[in-house]
Amino acid sequence: MRLAFILGEIGSGLRRNLSMVVSVVLVTFVSLTFVGAAGMLQMQINQMKGYWYDKVQVAIFLCNDTSAATGCASGKVTKEQQDNLAKMLDSPTVKQYITDYQFESQADAFKHFKEQFSNSPIVDSVTQDQLPSSFRINMKDPQKYQIISETFSSQPGVETVSDQRQVLERIFEWMNGASVAAMVIAGVMIFCAVLLITTTIRLSAFSRRRETGIMRLVGASKTVIQLPFILEGVIAAVVGAVLASGTLWLVAQFWLNGDLSRQFLNTPFISSTQVLVIAPVLIALGGGLAGISSLLTLRRYLKV
Amino acid sequence: MIRFENVTKVYDANARPALDAVNLEIDRGEFTFLVGASGSGKSTFLRLILKEDRATSGSVYVAGQNVANIPSWRVPKLRRGIGVVFQDFRLLPQKNVFANVAFAMQVIGKSRSIIRETVPEVLKTVGLEGKERRMPHELSGGEQQRVAIARAVVNRPGILLADEPTGNLDPITSMGIMGVLDKINQNGTTVVMATHDDDIVNEMRKRVVELRNGVVVRDEARALYTSMIPVVGESRRMKDASDAEIDRAQGVQQ
Numbered sequence: 212m213r214l215a216f217i218l219g220e221i222g223s224g225l226r227r228n229l230s231m232v233v234s235v236v237l238v239t240f241v242s243l244t245f246v247g248a249a250g251m252l253q254m255q256i257n258q259m260k261g262y263w264y265d266k267v268q269v270a271i272f273l274c275n276d277t278s279a280a281t282g283c284a285s286g287k288v289t290k291e292q293q294d295n296l297a298k299m300l301d302s303p304t305v306k307q308y309i310t311d312y313q314f315e316s317q318a319d320a321f322k323h324f325k326e327q328f329s330n331s332p333i334v335d336s337v338t339q340d341q342l343p344s345s346f347r348i349n350m351k352d353p354q355k356y357q358i359i360s361e362t363f364s365s366q367p368g369v370e371t372v373s374d375q376r377q378v379l380e381r382i383f384e385w386m387n388g389a390s391v392a393a394m395v396i397a398g399v400m401i402f403c404a405v406l407l408i409t410t411t412i413r414l415s416a417f418s419r420r421r422e423t424g425i426m427r428l429v430g431a432s433k434t435v436i437q438l439p440f441i442l443e444g445v446i447a448a449v450v451g452a453v454l455a456s457g458t459l460w461l462v463a464q465f466w467l468n469g470d471l472s473r474q475f476l477n478t479p480f481i482s483s484t485q486v487l488v489i490a491p492v493l494i495a496l497g498g499g500l501a502g503i504s505s506l507l508t509l510r511r512y513l514k515v
Numbered sequence: 516m517i518r519f520e521n522v523t524k525v526y527d528a529n530a531r532p533a534l535d536a537v538n539l540e541i542d543r544g545e546f547t548f549l550v551g552a553s554g555s556g557k558s559t560f561l562r563l564i565l566k567e568d569r570a571t572s573g574s575v576y577v578a579g580q581n582v583a584n585i586p587s588w589r590v591p592k593l594r595r596g597i598g599v600v601f602q603d604f605r606l607l608p609q610k611n612v613f614a615n616v617a618f619a620m621q622v623i624g625k626s627r628s629i630i631r632e633t634v635p636e637v638l639k640t641v642g643l644e645g646k647e648r649r650m651p652h653e654l655s656g657g658e659q660q661r662v663a664i665a666r667a668v669v670n671r672p673g674i675l676l677a678d679e680p681t682g683n684l685d686p687i688t689s690m691g692i693m694g695v696l697d698k699i700n701q702n703g704t705t706v707v708m709a710t711h712d713d714d715i716v717n718e719m720r721k722r723v724v725e726l727r728n729g730v731v732v733r734d735e736a737r738a739l740y741t742s743m744i745p746v747v748g749e750s751r752r753m754k755d756a757s758d759a760e761i762d763r764a765q766g767v768q769q
Contacts, residue, residue, distance in 0.1 A: 213624040421607060422618075428565075429670060430595030431622035433588065 220439035231411040239451025242400030247459040252390035262479040271346040272370045292368030312348040412505040441505045448501030456490035517541040522573035533559040535729040546700045549709040551726035557709035598667030598675040602682035604659045606651040613647040641665045657688035677708040713740035
C-alpha cells in the first residue's frame, strides 16, 4: 500500500514538473556522456598500451644507399658490419637487457610497409631500396632503452637507434589530454546537473506543499514524505545515465568497431561489451549525485 | 492528556514572549475552548502540542510524554495521535471527498481494505454520507470543514486540535460543525479548540481557557466567552437559532 502510494506520488510529481524533469534528464545525459567518454579514452589507452608495449621494440636501423647519417658515410651496411652487430647483441653485456631480437631485411620492411599503408597512395612511390633493414629488439625492461642506444648508435653501419615507445607515448599523452579535457567538461556539466536537480526538487516540493503539509500533520514518516521527491530526482538522473551509456555503446559499436577499426587495422579498439562496464558506474554516479543533492535540498526546503 | 508546566515560548528575544509561564492541564476526554485576541498565544499553544515548535523553557506533556524528549524520528508517531483542523480546511483540491480522507490513511501505510471500510464510517460520523465522490469545490464551506474533520479523526487520534475551525463559516453552519466536534468529543477524543467565536463558546458551555498576551487569565469550567456579560437581545435570538441548528445536525448524525 505504502509502496503503491509512493509510486503514485512519484508519477504525479514527474508529470507536474515535466519540463524540469526533461532538462534534468538531458543535462545528466550530456554530463555523464562526457564522463563516460573520458573513461572510454582511458580504457582505450590501457588497451593500446597492453597491446603495443608487448610488441614495440627498439629498432636499430641499418644504413641503406640513401642514408644521410654520419655513421653511413661508407654507404650501405656491409655483411661484416651486420654480423658484428648481431654478435654484439648476443654478447653478455647486451644480452642481459634484451629478451630477443630479429633481423628485418629490406624485403621484410617493404612487405610490412605495404601492409601498413595499404589504403594510402604513398605505397606506389616507395621502393624496397629506400627502406632500411633493421634489428628489432625486445627489451626486458623498456626503460633501459638508453643503454642500447648508447652502445649501438656509434657503430659503423648503424643509421639510427629508435625507441618506438616514444612515438606511442606521444599518442598516449595526447589521448590522456583529451580525457582530462573531457573530465573537466564533465565536471562543469555535473555541477550544472546538480544545480538543476536542486532547483527541480525545490519546485516540486513547493508545488506539493499542501500535500506534504497534510502528510506531516497526520503523522506520515519522513521516508514517506521525502522519498517520492528523492526518487523523482534519482529516476530523472538514472534515465539520463542510461541514455549516456546507450550513446557510448553506440559509439563503440558503430564508430570504434565500425569505421575506425576498418581504417586502423592494427589498432586494438575497445569493444562495445567493454563499454558496458562503464554503464553501471555512470548510473551509480548519476543516481548517487541526484539522491544526495535532492536530500540536501529537502533538508532545507521541506520541513518534516 | 495535555499538560503545560511553566511553559514559555519566545520567538523574538526583543519582544514579549508568545507564551509566558503557562501552567495548564487538559484531561482525557475534555472539551476545552482556547479563547483570546489574535496574538494572545492560542496558535503557539497548539504548535507546541504538535512539536512544531520547541518551548523556550518549561515542559509540554502529551499523553504522558514530554515532547521535548521525543526524538525527531518519533515525532510522526506523536502526530498520529493528534488530529488537526484549520480555519482554511486545507483539503487537496484535485482529490474527491473520499480520497481526501483516505489520503491521511494511505500516508501512514494503512491497507486498502481498512481504508475502504473506515472512510465511509467516518464520513457518516461527520454527516457527509453519499458525498464521497464530490470534489472539494463542489461542497459548501461547512461541508468542506466536515471533510477536514473526517480527515483529522480518521486515524482515531486521542486528541483533536481545532484552530478556529468556524472562522470562515456563518453562525448556523458553525453550529453544525460544533455538533460534529461535540460528537467526536463524546466518543472519547480530547478536543482543544482555539476560537474567537463568542456565540459558540457561550452556546457550548464547556471549559474556557482565556489567554491574553501569552498569559492564562481565566480557566473556568462550563463557562462563557466573556465571564461577565449575560446573554440577551440579539445574542439570545442567535443562540436560539443555533440551538435549532445543533438539534438538526445531531438529528442528521443519529
